[in-house]
Amino acid sequence: MTQEDQSEQTNKNKPFFSIKNVHSYYGESYIVQDVSFDVEEGKILALLGRNGAGKTSTLRSIARTDDPVVTAGEIWLDGQALHNMKTHEAALGGVQLVPEDRRIIQGLTVEENLFLAQVAPGHGWSAEEVYEHFPRLGERRKQDGTTLSGGEQQMLALARALSRDVKLLLLDEPYEGLAPVIVQEIEKILREIKKLGITTIIVEQNAVAALKLADHAVILDTGEVAFSGTAKEVLENEQLRHEYLAI
Ligand SMILES: Nc1ncnc2c1ncn2[C@@H]1O[C@H](COP(=O)(O)OP(=O)(O)O)[C@@H](O)[C@H]1O
Numbered sequence: 001m002t003q004e005d006q007s008e009q010t011n012k013n014k015p016f017f018s019i020k021n022v023h024s025y026y027g028e029s030y031i032v033q034d035v036s037f038d039v040e041e042g043k044i045l046a047l048l049g050r051n052g053a054g055k056t057s058t059l060r061s062i063a064r065t066d067d068p069v070v071t072a073g074e075i076w077l078d079g080q081a082l083h084n085m086k087t088h089e090a091a092l093g094g095v096q097l098v099p100e101d102r103r104i105i106q107g108l109t110v111e112e113n114l115f116l117a118q119v120a121p122g123h124g125w126s127a128e129e130v131y132e133h134f135p136r137l138g139e140r141r142k143q144d145g146t147t148l149s150g151g152e153q154q155m156l157a158l159a160r161a162l163s164r165d166v167k168l169l170l171l172d173e174p175y176e177g178l179a180p181v182i183v184q185e186i187e188k189i190l191r192e193i194k195k196l197g198i199t200t201i202i203v204e205q206n207a208v209a210a211l212k213l214a215d216h217a218v219i220l221d222t223g224e225v226a227f228s229g230t231a232k233e234v235l236e237n238e239q240l241r242h243e244y245l246a247i
């Protein structure tokens, strides 16, 4: 076997995404504590746990934001060592974080927000493809992004991530603060994204909604993995739901 064959062999055995024994800090505060899990290509993982459990911090560690600082561990995506990258490098490598606050740029219309996302090389959906999946955004393409409703801003934040080269989509509480009918609309879009086979990690307080969508689930408790298994196992385990999810 040549060296090339060997490395290909190793890659084949590696999960598409994996976070291995990661530890992260905000200054002196030790938050993400030895977190490990994998996500297979095309699957959705629900990352759950009580408020303050470390879900956002884990997503930020994966996206390689400056804060929290990852001090140990490895993060791999499709053979790329994310743990050695800065946030813009991880983004170019296909990590797209849709943050909780959505970060729509003021003074830019819907279409300008989308064009800006496509500046990076190897972009994903065109504006026309976005409007096919999100007709509301098409109707409002000339409107300033910050004048959209909360639900429409969430759609724009999602559309912006999909306009880039996305290998791993990180969604931080996409349903937060949205009316039930809008949640249903976003759920429908997330089901479409699932059909397209985009590997996704979803963090959500609405655990039942996230579990209905997800294949696997990880529950965090004070920065540590308290459970790792299938979404179905969590839905069927009353004790887990009660102890960590208050459902
Ligand atoms: N910028 C920060 N500086 C210091 N501590 C933080 C910061 N952001 C979050 N934390 C703390 O880290 C812990 C985990 O927070 P977070 O990852 O936001 O939890 P979750 O998303 O699960 O609600 C909490 O105790 C929170 O107070």
Ligand SMILES: [Mg+2]
Pocket (backbone or CB within 6 Å): 055, 056, 057, 100
């Ligand atoms: Mg959070």
